[in-house]
Amino acid sequence: MKMFLLLLFLCSLTRSSTSKNATRDHLPRGSALSVEAHDSRVIVSADNSFTCGFYGFQTNAYWFAIWLTNSKDRTIVWAANRNTPVNGRGSKLMFSRKGAMVLTDVGGTIVWETNTTPTDADRAVLLNTGNLVLKNQKDEIIWQSFDHPTDTLLPSQTLTKTKSLISVLRKGSLESGYFGLGFNSINVLTLIYDGPEISSVYWPSPDPGFNVFAFGRTSYNSSRIAAFNDLGVFNSSDGLNFTAIDMGLGIRRKLTLDSDGNLRLYSLNESSGLWSISWQAISQPCNIHGICGRNGICIHGDKPECSCPPGYELSDPADLTQGCKPTFNMTCSGNSTRFEFFPLSYTDYYGFDLHFKAPISFDACRDICLADCSCQAFSYRLSGEGVCFAKSALFNGYHYPQILGTIYFKVPASIKPSESARILTGSNTTCTNVTSILGSPSMYRSTGTKLHWVYAYSFAIAIGVVEALVILLGCWLFFGKNQLLANLEDGYRVMSGQFRGFSYEEPVKATQNFKVEIGRGGSGVVYKGVLEDERVVAVKRLGDVSEGGELWTEVSTIGNMNHMHVVRMWGFCSQKQSKLLVYEYVENLSLDKRLFSSNFLQWKERFQVAIGIAKGLAYLHHEWLEWVIHCDVKPENILLDGVFQPKIADFGLAKLSGQNSKVTRMRGTRGYMAPEWAHNLPITAKVDVYSYGVVVLEIVKGVRLSNASTQGPEEEEEEEESELMRFVKVTKKIITKEDESWIEEVIDPRLGELFSRKQAAKLIEIGLSCVEEDRNKRPTMDSVVQVLIDCESE
Numbered sequence: 001m002k003m004f005l006l007l008l009f010l011c012s013l014t015r016s017s018t019s020k021n022a023t024r025d026h027l028p029r030g031s032a033l034s035v036e037a038h039d040s041r042v043i044v045s046a047d048n049s050f051t052c053g054f055y056g057f058q059t060n061a062y063w064f065a066i067w068l069t070n071s072k073d074r075t076i077v078w079a080a081n082r083n084t085p086v087n088g089r090g091s092k093l094m095f096s097r098k099g100a101m102v103l104t105d106v107g108g109t110i111v112w113e114t115n116t117t118p119t120d121a122d123r124a125v126l127l128n129t130g131n132l133v134l135k136n137q138k139d140e141i142i143w144q145s146f147d148h149p150t151d152t153l154l155p156s157q158t159l160t161k162t163k164s165l166i167s168v169l170r171k172g173s174l175e176s177g178y179f180g181l182g183f184n185s186i187n188v189l190t191l192i193y194d195g196p197e198i199s200s201v202y203w204p205s206p207d208p209g210f211n212v213f214a215f216g217r218t219s220y221n222s223s224r225i226a227a228f229n230d231l232g233v234f235n236s237s238d239g240l241n242f243t244a245i246d247m248g249l250g251i252r253r254k255l256t257l258d259s260d261g262n263l264r265l266y267s268l269n270e271s272s273g274l275w276s277i278s279w280q281a282i283s284q285p286c287n288i289h290g291i292c293g294r295n296g297i298c299i300h301g302d303k304p305e306c307s308c309p310p311g312y313e314l315s316d317p318a319d320l321t322q323g324c325k326p327t328f329n330m331t332c333s334g335n336s337t338r339f340e341f342f343p344l345s346y347t348d349y350y351g352f353d354l355h356f357k358a359p360i361s362f363d364a365c366r367d368i369c370l371a372d373c374s375c376q377a378f379s380y381r382l383s384g385e386g387v388c389f390a391k392s393a394l395f396n397g398y399h400y401p402q403i404l405g406t407i408y409f410k411v412p413a414s415i416k417p418s419e420s421a422r423i424l425t426g427s428n429t430t431c432t433n434v435t436s437i438l439g440s441p442s443m444y445r446s447t448g449t450k451l452h453w454v455y456a457y458s459f460a461i462a463i464g465v466v467e468a469l470v471i472l473l474g475c476w477l478f479f480g481k482n483q484l485l486a487n488l489e490d491g492y493r494v495m496s497g498q499f500r501g502f503s504y505e506e507p508v509k510a511t512q513n514f515k516v517e518i519g520r521g522g523s524g525v526v527y528k529g530v531l532e533d534e535r536v537v538a539v540k541r542l543g544d545v546s547e548g549g550e551l552w553t554e555v556s557t558i559g560n561m562n563h564m565h566v567v568r569m570w571g572f573c574s575q576k577q578s579k580l581l582v583y584e585y586v587e588n589l590s591l592d593k594r595l596f597s598s599n600f601l602q603w604k605e606r607f608q609v610a611i612g613i614a615k616g617l618a619y620l621h622h623e624w625l626e627w628v629i630h631c632d633v634k635p636e637n638i639l640l641d642g643v644f645q646p647k648i649a650d651f652g653l654a655k656l657s658g659q660n661s662k663v664t665r666m667r668g669t670r671g672y673m674a675p676e677w678a679h680n681l682p683i684t685a686k687v688d689v690y691s692y693g694v695v696v697l698e699i700v701k702g703v704r705l706s707n708a709s710t711q712g713p714e715e716e717e718e719e720e721e722s723e724l725m726r727f728v729k730v731t732k733k734i735i736t737k738e739d740e741s742w743i744e745e746v747i748d749p750r751l752g753e754l755f756s757r758k759q760a761a762k763l764i765e766i767g768l769s770c771v772e773e774d775r776n777k778r779p780t781m782d783s784v785v786q787v788l789i790d791c792e793s794e
């Protein structure tokens with residue numbers, strides 16, 4: 001019994017002493033932390049916010065590090081010699097009798113030590129700021145971890161001439177990566193990619209159009225010091241100041257140069273232990289250099305993606321930063337290798353310009369690249385005059401729809417690039433083979449003086465078509481219509497998957513020589529037909545052939561789109577004067593016939609139609625590769641299938657918003673056209689939002705508010721405008737939140753009581769916000785979809 005009590009006493013004694021040890025905030029000289037002793041391997045700051053000790057990451061890799069005690073993932077803010085982890089057994093951190101801190105691995109090898117011997121160092125203390133310091137007996141700091149930052153800066157820690165942040169190589173590792181933040185030789189705080197092959201500054205933007213000094217920064221102050229304080233205000237001697245969006249005291253923050261190369265200020269939510277971003281240096285990730293490696297192309301999007309150009313493949317599919325390697329040997333001995341150029345529009349690479357020439361013709365630019373063995377590609381853009389950049393190396397490639405100009409890759413004629421082009425997603429190592437998402441199937445030979453189109457339209461997955469046609473279109477405008485059209489007619493035959501070119505006879509036979517007319521649009525007459533494989537199709541015969549542009553717009557825009565609320569195009573054919581487009585057949589009539597006639601839709605269908613159109617437009621605006629603006633949304637162009645699901649049709653007037661071409665003539669239909677058309681403002685997706693608003697209001701009201709027959713005379717225009725305006729004005733006046741009786745005055749009286757008030761009110765609200773004069777006040781289609789889905793079930 002006594003023995004037992006003694007044991008109990010001993011146990012409680014040990015427990016209390018270990019718990020005491022676990023929260024100690026300093027390490028006296030001559031003591032050690034051991035990797036195995038679980039309770040004694042840490043030092044905790046007095047306020048418990050930071051912990052310092054052995055941090056196990058992977059199975060048997062440990063670092064001597066400092067982390068935030070309360071963050072969910074134990075966020076590391078500092079580590080000793082982070083490139084060399086130590087063993088989970090036998091490793092020690094000793095505060096030696098000599099006065100230095102020494103980290104040793106299992107065999108006793110020194111992995112890291114403070115250069116503080118001989119000193120009068122007395123103890124190591126972890127301060128509440130997260131700073132691990134060695135102090136002497138006079139309480140002076142003789143060494144501090146704040147002087148040796150890793151990838152993170154904490155409040156009151158300074159960046160100076162000799163201190164910089166270096167990112168970690170990848171998430172889940174502490175190894176140093178290639179991104180750095182520090183002062184450059186002209187005193188400006190910069191972000192730099194310092195990779196194995198190249199180094200380049202990417203922030204502040206190296207874009208020649210961007211002047212650092214215009215943003216209040218200066219290179220004249222040589223003190224080179226930067227820090228942020230507890231309020232979340234960052235100041236740098238070069239004039240860079242920024243503040244956290246949640247500026248104020250009492251929030252724990254850290255500034256980290258992340259593994260993706262972006263510099264972010266984070267705020268910790270102490271209760272959830274999660275970080276939120278309260279500032280970041282770079283809003284467009286493709287502006288960060290080095291992320292897609294040599295030859296790789298960063299594709300703009302919510303998440304950046306890396307892709308390889310035609311003729312190239314990933315060097316290491318598990319690591320996108322390794323870039324792409326050519327699938328050919330670039331030799332140019334004599335005349336033995338013939339080259340072809342593969343164009344990729346909206347794409348450019350930063351730097352490594354072998355030659356720069358302007359003004360210059362396209363052919364001359366191509367010849368420069370051909371003549372120079374080291375030229376890998378050239379970038380050509382027509383901005384008034386031709387501008388030519390021949391590239392000796394391809395780094396920092398990026399693809400946005402806003403980029404002017406096209407890059408042409410020099411590839412031996414023997415290569416069939418479509419086999420190797422790939423695209424993959426972000427840091428995810430699973431890759432999908434999407435052939436030529438960028439890689440155009442069209443190419444021309446560099447031999448011969450005339451452009452000669454080669455028809456290698458064999459796509460594995462078909463998204464390339466849009467791009468191809470954009471390129472074709474561009475060249476068509478550039479080199480003259482007829483030649484290209486002729487070539488297209490001969491050659492544009494096989495397209496991928498379902499989408500293909502038809503022989504002229506096929507649709508003629510299918511429609512029994514255009515027997516059954518089912519519709520008539522601005523761009524042509526539509527006939528019903530049945531293909532040999534028994535698919536029912538709608539064949540559109542385009543009237544005016546000189547208006548070839550509309551055919552190409554339509555083909556290029558919706559060929560291969562695949563969305564439930566967008567009419568599917570099966571193919572097309574083009575022969576001399578006749579251009580035919582072959583679509584899926586949509587059973588029911590267009591929306592106007594089911595709205596403004598006695599054969600009208602009930603509420604459930606109307607709401608379903610409103611949601612469906614919104615989803616289709618959201619797809620066009622936000623999801624589809626080229627961000628298409630339809631430009632002619634109206635009930636006539638909304639087709640209804642057997643169960644009254646809407647499908648958006650008639651892309652004859654659509655605009656690829658990435659295209660830089662100015663819209664020269666008004667497109668669309670009076671009454672549905674946004675005011676910016678008249679005001680000559682740039683056309684954005686918000687014009688479709690406006691038209692959608694008119695359509696939605698018409699769906700609710702059941703009458704034509706635009707009241708515009710397509711060929712309405714000019715004088716009626718003002719009256720038409722005012723009809724919608726009047727409706728908007730009246731409705732805005734009677735609309736109230738509390739009482740819903742106003743809805744009766746607005747809604748289609750033919751519905752009687754059979755409708756949902758909540759949904760009707762929501763549709764009206766959306767319709768009104770969509771037809772705002774000021775396009776910035778109009779919602780995006782994405783948000784409309786969200787709102788409608790939320791009240792779908794009511």
Ligand SMILES: *[C@@H]1O[C@H](CO)[C@@H](O)[C@H](O)[C@H]1NC(C)=O
Nearest residue numbers: 017018020021022037039040
């Ligand atoms: C806890 O600390 C005391 C002195 O403060 C020390 O004697 C003891 O060995 C420590 N315990 C462990 C498990 O490290």
Ligand SMILES: *[C@@H]1O[C@H](CO)[C@@H](O)[C@H](O)[C@H]1NC(C)=O
Nearest residue numbers: 215216217235236239240241
């Ligand atoms: C940052 O602050 C300094 C001093 O307050 C000021 O001179 C400078 O213009 C500021 N820089 C910017 C970019 O606002």
Ligand SMILES: *[C@@H]1O[C@H](CO)[C@@H](O)[C@H](O)[C@H]1NC(C)=O
Nearest residue numbers: 227229233234235236241242
């Ligand atoms: C930071 O800059 C602001 C002005 O932008 C200035 O008021 C403040 O005193 C500066 N703080 C430090 C620590 O330099």
Ligand SMILES: *[C@@H]1O[C@H](CO)[C@@H](O)[C@H](O)[C@H]1NC(C)=O
Nearest residue numbers: 221222223225235236237238
């Ligand atoms: C340079 O920057 C430092 C730190 O921001 C500031 O204290 C100093 O006044 C600046 N010097 C000049 C000449 O502007």
Ligand SMILES: *[C@@H]1O[C@H](CO)[C@@H](O)[C@H](O)[C@H]1NC(C)=O
Nearest residue numbers: 268269270271272273274276
């Ligand atoms: C912090 O997280 C908790 C729990 O997730 C949440 O309720 C709270 O709103 C968050 N606080 C802030 C400021 O975001």
Ligand SMILES: *[C@@H]1O[C@H](CO)[C@@H](O)[C@H](O)[C@H]1NC(C)=O
Nearest residue numbers: 326327328329330331412415
């Ligand atoms: C490139 O050249 C090397 C050596 O000269 C050869 O082994 C390799 O097969 C060549 N690759 C191609 C794709 O021709």
Ligand SMILES: *[C@@H]1O[C@H](CO)[C@@H](O)[C@H](O)[C@H]1NC(C)=O
Nearest residue numbers: 332333334335336337447448
């Ligand atoms: C290269 O081709 C050109 C024209 O085809 C010819 O004049 C020249 O002699 C050729 N050079 C070699 C090294 O074959």
Ligand SMILES: *[C@@H]1O[C@H](CO)[C@@H](O)[C@H](O)[C@H]1NC(C)=O
Nearest residue numbers: 425426427428429430431432
């Ligand atoms: C990659 O993406 C797939 C599907 O999106 C997901 O299931 C997987 O967990 C991801 N893998 C990594 C390593 O992120």
Ligand SMILES: *[C@@H]1O[C@H](CO)[C@@H](O)[C@H](O)[C@H]1NC(C)=O
Nearest residue numbers: 419420422430431432433434
């Ligand atoms: C991509 O294509 C290559 C060659 O066509 C094939 O070997 C590979 O398995 C494909 N990868 C995926 C993820 O489909």
